[in-house]
Amino acid sequence: MSQPQPDPGTRRTAWREGLDRLKASATTEPGRLRIIGAVLAALLVAFGAVTAWQVTDRTTASDAVVDHSQPLSADAADIYRSLADADTAAAGGFLAGGQEPRAVRERYEKDIALASELLVKAAANTEGSHGAARQIALLNAQLPVYTGLVESARANNRQGLPLGGAYLRHAGDRMRDDLLPAARALYEAETGRLGSDYDDAESWPWVALATGVLALGALGWAQRRDYHRTNRVFNHGLLAATAACAVVLLWLVTGHALARSGLTTSYEHGAKSLRVLNEARIASLQARGDESLTLVARGAVLTPEGGDAYESSYRSGMGRLVGADAKDTPASGAPAPDSLLGRARALADGDGGREPLVKAIEDVRQWQQRHREARAADDGGYYERALPKVIGEKDSTGESFDRVDRELGQALAHEQGEFRSAADDGRGALTGLAAGAAVLAVLGAAAAVLGIGRRLSEYR
Amino acid sequence: MSGRTGGRWAAVAAAACAMAAALAALPPAAPRDAGGRAPAAASVRQVAVRAPAKCADPEASLRPSIADGPAVQRIKSRGRLIAGVDQNSYRWGYRDPATRELSGFDIDLVRAVAKAVLGDPDKVTFLAIPTNQRIPALEKGKVDIIARTMTINCDRIKQVAFSTAYFEAGQQVLAPKGSPVTAFDDSLKGKKVCTAKGSTGESELRAESHGATVLTVPNQLDCLVRLQLGQVDAVITDSALAAGQAAQDPSVRLVGKPFTTESYGVAMNLGDQDLVRRVNAVLEDYRRGGAESPWMVAYRKWLAADLKGITAPPEPKYKD
Numbered sequence: 075m076s077q078p079q080p081d082p083g084t085r086r087t088a089w090r091e092g093l094d095r096l097k098a099s100a101t102t103e104p105g106r107l108r109i110i111g112a113v114l115a116a117l118l119v120a121f122g123a124v125t126a127w128q129v130t131d132r133t134t135a136s137d138a139v140v141d142h143s144q145p146l147s148a149d150a151a152d153i154y155r156s157l158a159d160a161d162t163a164a165a166g167g168f169l170a171g172g173q174e175p176r177a178v179r180e181r182y183e184k185d186i187a188l189a190s191e192l193l194v195k196a197a198a199n200t201e202g203s204h205g206a207a208r209q210i211a212l213l214n215a216q217l218p219v220y221t222g223l224v225e226s227a228r229a230n231n232r233q234g235l236p237l238g239g240a241y242l243r244h245a246g247d248r249m250r251d252d253l254l255p256a257a258r259a260l261y262e263a264e265t266g267r268l269g270s271d272y273d274d275a276e277s278w279p280w281v282a283l284a285t286g287v288l289a290l291g292a293l294g295w296a297q298r299r300d301y302h303r304t305n306r307v308f309n310h311g312l313l314a315a316t317a318a319c320a321v322v323l324l325w326l327v328t329g330h331a332l333a334r335s336g337l338t339t340s341y342e343h344g345a346k347s348l349r350v351l352n353e354a355r356i357a358s359l360q361a362r363g364d365e366s367l368t369l370v371a372r373g374a375v376l377t378p379e380g381g382d383a384y385e386s387s388y389r390s391g392m393g394r395l396v397g398a399d400a401k402d403t404p405a406s407g408a409p410a411p412d413s414l415l416g417r418a419r420a421l422a423d424g425d426g427g428r429e430p431l432v433k434a435i436e437d438v439r440q441w442q443q444r445h446r447e448a449r450a451a452d453d454g455g456y457y458e459r460a461l462p463k464v465i466g467e468k469d470s471t472g473e474s475f476d477r478v479d480r481e482l483g484q485a486l487a488h489e490q491g492e493f494r495s496a497a498d499d500g501r502g503a504l505t506g507l508a509a510g511a512a513v514l515a516v517l518g519a520a521a522a523v524l525g526i527g528r529r530l531s532e533y534r
Numbered sequence: 535m536s537g538r539t540g541g542r543w544a545a546v547a548a549a550a551c552a553m554a555a556a557l558a559a560l561p562p563a564a565p566r567d568a569g570g571r572a573p574a575a576a577s578v579r580q581v582a583v584r585a586p587a588k589c590a591d592p593e594a595s596l597r598p599s600i601a602d603g604p605a606v607q608r609i610k611s612r613g614r615l616i617a618g619v620d621q622n623s624y625r626w627g628y629r630d631p632a633t634r635e636l637s638g639f640d641i642d643l644v645r646a647v648a649k650a651v652l653g654d655p656d657k658v659t660f661l662a663i664p665t666n667q668r669i670p671a672l673e674k675g676k677v678d679i680i681a682r683t684m685t686i687n688c689d690r691i692k693q694v695a696f697s698t699a700y701f702e703a704g705q706q707v708l709a710p711k712g713s714p715v716t717a718f719d720d721s722l723k724g725k726k727v728c729t730a731k732g733s734t735g736e737s738e739l740r741a742e743s744h745g746a747t748v749l750t751v752p753n754q755l756d757c758l759v760r761l762q763l764g765q766v767d768a769v770i771t772d773s774a775l776a777a778g779q780a781a782q783d784p785s786v787r788l789v790g791k792p793f794t795t796e797s798y799g800v801a802m803n804l805g806d807q808d809l810v811r812r813v814n815a816v817l818e819d820y821r822r823g824g825a826e827s828p829w830m831v832a833y834r835k836w837l838a839a840d841l842k843g844i845t846a847p848p849e850p851k852y853k854d
Contacts, residue, residue, distance in 0.1 A: 171631040226762075230782070234632045236624050237782045240755040372621035372629065373664040374753040380666050383752075455616070455659035458634065 111526030115519040117289040122515020126508040128279035135274035143268040150261040151352040158359035160185035165366035209260040286323040311525020318518030336500020344493020354414035361391030434481035441474035589688035594853035598815035603808020618663035618677040624778035640681040680801040696799035698850035704792025706773040717790025722746040725767040728757035735770040777841035
């Protein structure tokens with residue numbers, strides 16, 4: 075069954091005919107009014123649609139910040155921290171030898187379990203993110219290698235063999251050279267995603283704003299034209315449409331500005347502090363691990379300059395945390411402004427944020443003091459006196475470290491709260507805006523059409 | 535390594551200069567086996583430049599004496615002997631993780647010196663001195679003596695004074711039981727070999743690798759970890775330290791003969807001549823008594839299980 079091909083000539087004629095009619099109608103006032111009405115309605119509907127679309131985009135992005143990328147970034151920080159913590163606990167337990175305290179062993183096991191659990195969670199949430207996926211694969215492959223080495227270290231140590239120490243150092247190297255850099259890269263990747271979600275949520279909805287201004291301008295122009303033609307000051311329909319348009323525009327500007335400021339606050343006071351605090355916590359964990367390994371390695375690994383490699387690593391960790399010691403006199407008091415704790419304190423706001431940091435700084439100073447005493451004892455040949463100063467329950471560097479870790483944990487919890495409340499404030503500012511803009515724009519378009527219709531009826 | 539006594543010393547003395555200079559472990563490659571391998575020409579030149587003809591017999595020490603001089607007086611008035619030791623060499627000087635006590639062949643020797651000088655083997659402060667800090671620690675007076683598997687050689691005798699040799703060791707290969715690696719020879723071809731960074735083993739392998747690929751690690755014990763993890767096929771280290779490794783893993787053993795010869799001595803400050811004589815007197819007593827001498831007792835206690843066949847301590851040599 076064959077149908078006749080549509081004649082292109084006919085179609086062109088129909089199109090041409092429509093244009094001709096439009097041209098013809100544009101020469102008459104009712105015709106012009108119809109066109110104006112249609113354009114105004116179209117502009118208003120477009121404004122509503124673009125606003126709804128762009129605001130939804132931003133709401134999605136800020137939801138992603140709060141519900142997705144920030145928690146993932148926090149999880150990655152927890153993976154990073156629990157790995158460093160496991161390494162520290164392994165070294166501490168090793169030093170205690172056969173009398174490894176139960177709590178230390180449990181801490182190690184909890185850290186490894188948490189890291190594994192969070193890795194599974196992160197793997198399920200890194201769709202499309204190649205960098206993160208690669209790091210997760212690497213961490214999944216290396217974690218069992220690491221725990222195997224730690225168990226070999228424990229088994230040899232329990233038999234009194236110095237080989238255990240060599241295994242522990244090898245495990246520590248795997249942690250430092252493979253696992254922690256991967257965990258850090260994962261943290262960077264997740265934090266990078268947080269940053270891009272922030273940017274998406276904070277970018278101004280320029281298209282919507284431009285359409286709104288254009289619609290408002292067109293409405294103004296139509297009313298001015300109407301006034302000149304009829305000497306009537308008000309056209310109720312056009313006035314209502316203008317009001318609707320202005321309300322949506324104002325709502326959009328203030329709503330977005332509020333959301334933006336909430337998110338900026340959540341970044342400045344939350345995400346940024348969280349980042350510095352996480353770094354500080356890792357630095358303190360590594361310094362603690364190095365301190366224990368100094369006693370485990372007993373001078374077996376040296377720096378090219380001939381110093382103990384672990385003691386030197388401890389010092390650089392402490393340098394990152396509170397600033398390097400001066401040449402001969404150990405640093406004391408306030409941390410260096412560019413050190414991690416110095417920056418964290420500058421970023422902290424309110425007593426809730428500052429208090430744990432002030433305490434943590436004091437405890438780091440006490441830790442350093444006790445560390446110097448322990449080193450002096452060990453270097454003087456009194457290993458027996460040095461050991462309790464490091465792993466003892468009272469007046470030990472371990473006690474100071476535990477306090478620092480707890481206080482940094484408190485500061486992190488506080489900043490997490492700050493982040494959440496500021497981000498929620500920001501998200502709240504956009505509530506109902508998309509739907510409201512759509513409804514108001516449709517109402518405005520209807521009002522504009524009605525207003526023009528009223529003028530048209532005068533020509534019948 | 536096994537039971538070499540006086541007869542061996544003649545051969546050693548003949549080549550002592552070349553040998554001992556090479557033992558310094560400072561030049562990257564230097565052969566030192568007097569009897570075995572023909573030294574490479576380049577290395578011989580190097581040795582000739584580095585060690586003047588004066589150093590014919592670095593193992594020769596000062597005659598024993600129990601007369602108190604300033605150094606012995608210093609130790610007596612302090613009431614404690616300060617000894618630099620290793621804490622990581624199983625069977626030589628190591629801290630038992632369970633008892634937290636230092637023990638080993640070197641530690642027993644230090645206690646014998648403390649007992650002789652101060653009347654109490656426990657009046658010792660043990661300082662853990664890393665390998666590269668042994669000479670600075672003596673020069674700065676941080677320690678009175680160093681007993682830390684320290685090889686006597688021509689370079690070192692310019693910086694510190696040594697007692698008579700108290701042990702004779704040499705580089706040797708350690709491999710798993712049943713491994714095709716049988717000695718420091720072509721059985722290493724295509725194998726991966728581990729040795730400590732900066733060690734004599736490393737320079738030996740650089741001079742002649744026998745077709746093996748070399749992995750260097752910070753500490754000799756790290757090699758046993760790599761061997762157990764299957765990352766390397768054999769370990770090259772000092773026979774004394776290799777014995778300590780074999781003692782920690784029943785599935786590995788020393789193979790072949792030591793392919794270098796090195797003598798361990800107790801090191802002291804160059805100026806502490808009275809202390810050197812005193813320590814040599816202690817060593818004389820330590821060696822005396824045949825199979826029941828303190829030396830043989832310590833050997834049987836710490837080393838015999840893995841370093842078999844030694845029947846007597848090395849003979850002392852004196853230069854005055």
